[in-house]
Amino acid sequence: xxxxxxxxxxxxxxxTIFCExxxxxxxxxxxxxxxxxxxxxxxxxxxxxxxxxxxxxxxLLGAGLTIAxxxxxxxxxxxxxxxxxxxxxxxxxxxxxxxxxxxxxxxEVTSNKYGQxxxxxxxxSGQ
Numbered sequence: 001x002x003x004x005x006x007x008x009x010x011x012x013x014x015x016t017i018f019c020e021x022x023x024x025x026x027x028x029x030x031x032x033x034x035x036x037x038x039x040x041x042x043x044x045x046x047x048x049x050x051x052x053x054x055x056x057x058x059x060l061l062g063a064g065l066t067i068a069x070x071x072x073x074x075x076x077x078x079x080x081x082x083x084x085x086x087x088x089x090x091x092x093x094x095x096x097x098x099x100x101x102x103x104x105x106x107x108e109v110t111s112n113k114y115g116q117x118x119x120x121x122x123x124x125s126g127q
Contacts, residue, residue, distance in 0.1 A: 023042065023043040023044045024042050024043075024045075024046065025042060026042065027040050027041065027042065027043070028042065028043045
């Protein structure tokens, strides 16, 4: 039963958060090196992160990923792909160029991740 819970709840996001926390935990030097007195210091401190990370970009990325997940769960990307099904006879190169142009104009008024995901789904749905 315990392994069932872990399998169900471990996602890409779990692995990402684990990898993001590691630099805050792992020591910046080898603790087994006996040539000098070892004092624990993490690879990066929270203060360093606080001063040097663009938090607005991280929040924008998180919002974009959330909206992209909503597009997948609600099947909105599939619906748009079905609506654009009439273009199935268009060569792939031409369709790619059209998708790039439309998504370029779309991302001028929305975040890049939010605008890119639906068009990527539409582009790959024909394969």
